[in-house]
Amino acid sequence: MEGFFHALIFLIILLYVISTAQYATLGIEPAASDRAALLSFKSLADDDPFGALLSWNNGSLHYCRWRGVSCGRRHPDRVTALDLKSLRLTGLVSPAVANLTFLRRIDLSDNMLGGRIPEEFGSLRRLRYLNLSVNSLRGTIPSSLGNCSNLQLLNLRDNKLDGEIPPTLTNLSSLNSLSLRGNNLHGEIPHFAELPFLSYLDCASNYLSGTIPISLGRLSSLEYLVLGINNLTGEIPSSLYNLSSLTALELANNQLEGTLPSDIGNALPNLQFLYMYNNKLGGRIPASLSNASELRHLEMPFNAFHGTIPPSLGALQSLLRLQLEGNRLEARKPSDWSFITALTNCTGLRVLDLGYNLLQGMMPKSLVNLSTSLLALSFYSNQISGIIPAEIDKFINLTYLDMSFNDLRGTIPIEISHLWQLNYLDLSYNKLSGEIPPTLGNLTRMDKLFLGSNEFEGAIPPTLSNLLMLELLDLSNNRLSGSIPKEVLTLSSLTIYLDLSHNLLNGSLPLEVGNLINTWGLNLSNNRLSGEIPDTIGKCAILDILHLENNLFQGSIPPSISNLRGLQELDLSKNFYSGQIPAFLDELPDLKYLNLSFNDFEGRVPMKGVFKNASEVSLIGNPKLCGGIPELHLPKCTSDAFIAKHHSDYKLKVILIPIGGAILCLIIIMGLLGIHHLIKNSRRKPQSRFSLRNRHVKVSYDELFRATDGFSSDNLIGTGSFGSVYKAAMNYENADIVAVKVLNLQQHGAFRSFMSECEALRSIRHRNLVKILTLCSSLDHRGNDFMALVFEYMPNGSLEEWLHPNACQNRPFRSLSLIQRLNIAVDVASALEYLHHGGSVPIVHCDLKPSNILLNKEMTAHVGDFGLAKFLRQPPDESSERSSTSTVGIKGSIGYVPPEYGMGCKPSRLGDVYSYGILLLEMFTGMRPVDDMFKDGLSLRGYVRAAAASPEHLMDIIDRNLHSADNDIAYQEECVRDCMVLAFDCGLSCSNESPYERSDMTKVLKELSAARERLLS
Template sequence: MLSKLLSCILFLFCSLCKLDHVKSRTSRNETEIQALLAIKARIPLDPYGVFNSWNDSLHFCNWPGVICGRRHRRVTVLHLSSLKLAGDLSPHIANLTFLRNHLEGNIPSELGHLTKLKFLQLSLNKLSGTVPNKLYNISSIYFFSLADNQLQGQIPPYIGLTLPNLEFVSLGENNFSGPIPTSIVNFSRLVSLELGVNALAGPIPRNLGSLQNIEYLNLGTNFLESSNDLSFLTSLTNCTNLVFLALSKNNLTGILPDSIGNLSANLNQLRIQTNYISGTIPKEMGNLVGLEWLGLYGNMLTGSIPDSVGKFSKMKYFGAFINRITGEIPHSLGNLTQLIQLSLFDNLLEGRIPTSLGNCSYLVLLDLSRNRLNGMIPKEVIGLIPEFLAELPFFTNLNLSFNSFEGKVPTKGVFNNISAFSVVGNNKLCGGIEPLRLPDCSTEIAKKGKNFRRSAIIASSIVLFAVLFFISLVAIKRRLSLSRKKEGLATPLDKKHPQLSYAELLHATDSFSLANLIGKGRYGSVYKGILSGDDQTTVAVKVLNLQQQGADRTFKAECEALRKLRHRNLVKVITSCSSIDFQGNNFKALVLELLPNGSLETWLHPSSTELHNSPILNLIQRLNIAIDVASALDYLHSQFDKPVVHCDLKPSNVLLDTDFTAHISDFGLTRFLSDTTEQSITEQSSSMGIRGTIGYIPPEYGIGKEISTHGDVFSYGIVLMELFTGKRPTDNIFTGELSLREYVKTAMADHVVEIVDTWLKFENKAAVNQNCQSSNIWKCLDSVLSIGVSCSADSPNER
């Protein structure tokens, strides 16, 4: 049905093209046509005949695999993956100047022949392998960007000698290894150097100060070392234009030099967090009066916070948590009147909260937990806060734990929600709401409580690991205004669920490290995390990619679904997080129970590294999984007044626990049928594309039919056949009229033994050697596969 529809659409489109054939030929970009034909010429093996229609009969924007922008009709995407093409990448690809992404494979060495090339932009692709040495010899290049690929190898030591005109270098988010070449100090014109998020190791060049025009320098998230010598920071004082300096997440050791205070007066962000830096915070650092963001956290700093920090008049974010800082919180912090977030948790700070913090009228997030602070929260701080707190819709988490606070716990605002605050580890508190089960306050304390009730409101700004920085007051007001109009930043799940902050999830997942990445989909990534606390709960953290169109809508849909749905074969939700990250961007995540055996996808289609290390799913386990998924769908479809449609059932969304019990996950596309209207379907189709995943989408969705439970039944039929054949519906063997369903249907009764998963055939080798067709095992498989065929019928009414 779908193939016929596409044929009709193609016929109609070709008919329209004929009417405008002469005009389209004259309006084509001949340079891009020749570039595409050159690419075709370099790929001799084309088993699916993709390039057969790359000719003059169609506008090049309609050639298979070619995607053009709507406005300029220029090539923006070449999508030629999974087509078994063989050949190499033509250097003429450089003539596709509007190309955005989807480039795969190695960078062709022929690009090095473009000796007059000035601008090389290959970032945000899937390029792999090493960079051809010839590219490092094109002396005319001034813009050199290969960021966000999968490139590896070392940066050649001579790069600073062969590329003298470089002004912009971006090699971040790759797998480059080895040292940073000392020759980079010869980049006299360099304005921006981005080498972050790689595997670079060794020392940081000492003479970075030779880059006198540098404005942006990012060496963060590598394995760089300093051998207890941070004197290269002194060299950087020559870089008078420096605005951004990131050295975070490396292996830097040593003591911060006093000369750090002589860095550029224009320095806006200084990121040296998550290293092994020791010693004290130099008082000279207060000379960096232009700083708006200072990250010192995750080091081994000792001593007290110098009073000179009061000079940071433009500071918006100050993070020095997880160190060994002692002494009292300096009163001079009250001079930071633009401060938005102050995070000093997990230190050895003592004394009371300084009353001068009352001057920080824009302070949104304050985290002083896990210190040795004592006394009551000073009443002087309170006076300026209540109206301000009332304007902050995202103020929902409060942590006063493990200090020495005393007095009566309020019962209003955030203190009225037991899941929104924590006061554990403060043994002198009393009162509060009933679930706290604190002792009643004595008469004497109650008298003091009149004043304390007001003063305790400041505690509501001590947010548990909250994060927000580097945005101006205007941007914050705009964000708050939009949040009030839409949904705010409160968690959309039931209040009974504990709430977690961005900082907690950052800590739980080791800064969302690749080592903890366990899955990635259209709308986000899933990370393994360990929540802090006595029980060290292991969870799965699904982080939404809010840059993807429709991600915010899927977050709301998933929260709505998980709030209402409870079943043993559905993944259990723990909580959600709707907050702001360290860059001031919206952050949304779901925290789910982590099922230790991963997804059904990884068991059916293990990678080459997993193939020899993992056991296989036996027949009984597969049958139980099929029953579990069917039970979950029955619950969704028939246990509510308003049927629920999952919309994206596939093996990667079926997770397995320790007993291999199956649980359906990923409810981002879920719809409650009473809410489904033709209008909403149209809106979602235009903004999000076809709902679901290719291969598992029922054919009627492709032609705009309404979403229904029949769609889930179709997807279930596909999953069922995949479960027992081991073949994806998108495998290369399924072309033309041959689909997974036809493949199974044709083999029914007499040839089932030929199509079942090879692992199952190996497991039941003894049965295979006997009379297979009379075996109960094969009768069972025949019966199960016939269900899969029935469920995946083209017509919804036949399923």
């Protein structure tokens, strides 16, 4: 034994002599070599803001005492660690670092180093720890790193690396932790099965594609597997569930599909963290997860899991977070809610998020028995009904509560003000009523409060001014009345948004609005506020958005608005502002949307700034304005005309005086001939007061007669109150077939209908309005007056024929699918929105019904028949529209006419909205509003409203023909239900008996478009 130790000592001495001899041969001492390598590193560091490397300039200080440098004990002159993390160093990583051959640890993380990872690092055979994360390194991962056989940790996350992961990394047999998170890596993940000591793998935040290698299932010692934020596809390999040593599995933010194995809890008994969010996983949530008894975080939101939530999850007594939002999980009957009762066993539960699912009905009373440790509770976007329980005040630690987009009713319980730690409360989009409790002012930690889109009434509580940390307040779309409390406007903490729009607020805007000095957005639109805008508004220097439209404000725009240099949106439309448009508005540098329409502004329109782009400014409904860019189509200002006139006066006098007498004689002669001609033809030709612009060349009676084969019944495609429509084979504006509407002039009102349709159609253009091609005003072969309009032909007929089988005469009945009905609903809403708000003078259609909606070859809907249309010549004021009366007879068709027309009210945009609401209900139920079943007080609206009160019965009233048109409707059941609920809600909202409670077409168009996008996605 003694001889063995002597031999060992001799071997060590021999190796030392050899290594010393090698350095002597090269003329380099080991100490000098390490010092030179460190100085090379410093030379490539461009910036050292914290002066971390200043000690490296001290020639008298040994390099082992430089900051970030550590040397060994056995070899006191050899550098073993380089630790310079979080020093904001810039520049490149020197390849000379590889000359530090005794290095075991390199940590350069959290700097701003760029360039490539040196290939030379592969020669550091002693290296165990390499952390280059959170830098700006580029290029590929050097394959030479596979030679660092003693490496135990490799962290390259959050750089700008690209390319594929080198297969040589599988040579790192000692590696127990690997992180490649946050780069631009792509390609497939290589097999890491040959890394027997690997216990942590992180490839998150890359662009890795392909599937998860089956070979990962052979890493029997793996404890942490993190592959999130990539582009991984396919199913999770079953072998992965053989890694019983796993404590954390993170596969979030990929495109993984398939289901979780039913025995996942048995296969991974040590699992503590399971992150699967933002994938495409489906199926049911396995009940066996309860066997992973140490599970603390179960987060699987935004997948496609369906079915009920297993009550067995209540056995996870260590559970801290349960997040299952954004799936298709359901609760249809009380027993489906039993999981809530089971979760009361999870005494440490802190986060419960089940939002955006299909939970419906009333929540069990056991909800209030959940852990008092609960910090966040969310059930948003479900179909939950009932009231908010008063016992909710048991959650004394709650900081986040979101119950928005449900069907909650009743009042806000006073007890909610006992949740003194609450900082986020969202109860918007429910049917809560009563007054807003003044005790909400006790929640002094609140920073975001959403109570919009409910049925609250009464005054805004001044006590809300106690919420000194409040950043956002939304009370919009309620029935709040009274004045805006001055106290609320003193909240300088409101840095995000204050929205009080769509209420019944009155009085003036308090001077205290100037206290909102940090507010980004202010919306007070659609109220009854009056007076002038106070000058103090100019103190709100951070404002980006200011909406005051549809109020009773008057006076001029205050000059202090010029102080709002960051303003991007300004809407003052539908008020009573007057005077000239201030010049300072064209100097606001960021203004991208300006709406001054329907006021009483006058004078010249500026031509700079926002006024240079007609798409960014709206000035309609101000008849006294002039000038501006040509695209605004405003008349020239009087001063311009005056100057032009005086420039040409002299020339005109010289020309007109010599020939004045001749022109006068000619006029007299032509006048006599004209009178003779009018007397001769006055009995034969009706007065023609219409024009469809010069570009429409009138067509003759003979042309129409030939094109329709003598107005044959074979070409008849429809009849109406004032005439018939024929299919005509004639070429006009590149169309081989057109539709000809022939007026029945014997019918009382036919000529007036003809004039109304001409007046309406001559000035409007929209993709969802029937396009008029030309007209004919002549005599037929018998010498009778003949009038006709020529339209583009719609080969798919009217919506009436697609909704009701008995309306089909010349073709077999074909039903519309759900997406087709949604498309048509959006098309018609778009047309009405254009008629009501898109032109200089709003137009009311007055006869919206399925037979007046035509479908082209692509099934795009076009609104037609403007025979009853009416122009709102005065600047529209919705309050006057609701209350104005007329002695004119009722306009419209039975079943679609709003009730106020029967009481003598004038036609209004809100009347069209009512007709559209009935049309919407008809489209999705397949039932006419004049169906035989609707009698004795029952109406189509009442029928739908009764079904909507119980969402589980709503699907029962859908048109049976819709199911036959959608073969995959069962597969889409959840999404279909969501769309149906929204469509019926829109229909009911539009068809309210009270005009004041109806939605406008702009809002309806947005909601239906959003429903369609969700269905398509």
